[in-house]
Amino acid sequence: MKKILFEISKEHPTLPRSEAKACLEAEGVYFNAVESNDTFLFVEAEASKPLINRIAERVAFSFFIDEVLFISPPSLKNLLSKALSKDIEIEGSFRVRCENHQSHKTLKSVEVEQKLGEIYAQTYPVNIKNPDAEIRVILTDERWYVCKKSVKIDRSSFEARKVQHRPFFSPISLHPRLARAMVNLSKVAKGETLLDPFCGTGGILLEAGLIGVNLIGGDIQETMVDGCKKTLDVYNIKNYNLFQCDISEIPSKVNLVDAVVTDFPYGRAATTNREKTVSLYKRAFKTIDEVLKEDGRAVVTLPNMEAVEQGKGFLRLEEVHPWRVHKSLTRYITVYEKK
Numbered sequence: 001m002k003k004i005l006f007e008i009s010k011e012h013p014t015l016p017r018s019e020a021k022a023c024l025e026a027e028g029v030y031f032n033a034v035e036s037n038d039t040f041l042f043v044e045a046e047a048s049k050p051l052i053n054r055i056a057e058r059v060a061f062s063f064f065i066d067e068v069l070f071i072s073p074p075s076l077k078n079l080l081s082k083a084l085s086k087d088i089e090i091e092g093s094f095r096v097r098c099e100n101h102q103s104h105k106t107l108k109s110v111e112v113e114q115k116l117g118e119i120y121a122q123t124y125p126v127n128i129k130n131p132d133a134e135i136r137v138i139l140t141d142e143r144w145y146v147c148k149k150s151v152k153i154d155r156s157s158f159e160a161r162k163v164q165h166r167p168f169f170s171p172i173s174l175h176p177r178l179a180r181a182m183v184n185l186s187k188v189a190k191g192e193t194l195l196d197p198f199c200g201t202g203g204i205l206l207e208a209g210l211i212g213v214n215l216i217g218g219d220i221q222e223t224m225v226d227g228c229k230k231t232l233d234v235y236n237i238k239n240y241n242l243f244q245c246d247i248s249e250i251p252s253k254v255n256l257v258d259a260v261v262t263d264f265p266y267g268r269a270a271t272t273n274r275e276k277t278v279s280l281y282k283r284a285f286k287t288i289d290e291v292l293k294e295d296g297r298a299v300v301t302l303p304n305m306e307a308v309e310q311g312k313g314f315l316r317l318e319e320v321h322p323w324r325v326h327k328s329l330t331r332y333i334t335v336y337e338k339k
């Protein structure tokens, strides 16, 4: 079993951790979650390097995936004596980076970097600018983790895919990082099928398509379906089927799907076609229940807890991650499974 540490984003207290776990499951990795807080997830897992790379390519709310070399109690003296007693293997040059997540910072990251660097510099060459390996030290209140970086997550690609940079624009689209995290929470795997019955500009379908998932999209507005198609084509995504249709027509058009990931219409920007949300959501949950396969997951963005409760009439609630966008808008990223 490998000791693997995800350095996760503090953007949200629960969603990044859930997302990292869901990615491991989606890629079929058997793992045991040892410890976590809002800055890291430490697991023991059967995961090869190519598998770690696949997870790194899909995860949105992590910064790094590391291999844990050793763990020390929270003191510099302990950390350095452990470092002296444990042999580590570095191929080529190295540098040390330290992230201090302690609630009361008792020492400076640079001090850890220098002192640990001095120990390993006795055996390996230091290269601060362009090292072959990066030793990463994660300080938390309870434990200090000394790790070797496996992969740095490419977060800039999500920024580059924001709706204003895509061929079809509408302000209704979610940030690509959030859309990808929702896809990951569904645990959908490459080659499986994901449905977004309120696809809009295609922000969710795009993120799923980029990790090799087969796509089905629907939207009541022809302009959205056309715009969504343009976006998928520009990103060279091939395996998709789009329908201009009402949510209740979806079951007559599709077979069972592995996952449903969608952002329900609400607010001023995303039309509900003048239907009351309670009635539209009832029809939507019914459709999801009808088309989702037995062990499939539905990940749905909802505007309030009443809607989350409404979904429980159709599906089993697994997780809710309230995401405060601004004073008057909180999105509830909700995970359901079949009852």
Ligand SMILES: C[S@@+](CC[C@H](N)C(=O)[O-])C[C@H]1O[C@@H](n2cnc3c(N)ncnc32)[C@H](O)[C@@H]1O
Pocket: 172, 173, 174, 197, 198, 199, 200, 201, 202, 203, 204, 218, 219, 220, 221, 224, 245, 246, 247, 248, 262, 263, 264, 265, 266, 270, 271, 272, 273, 280
């Ligand atoms: C919140 S938006 C989806 C945004 C999308 N996630 C994106 O990335 O652009 C909701 C979409 O639901 C569509 N919609 C509203 N009522 C519908 C209905 N009865 N059946 C199907 N689609 C509907 C709207 O046209 C809108 O595009």
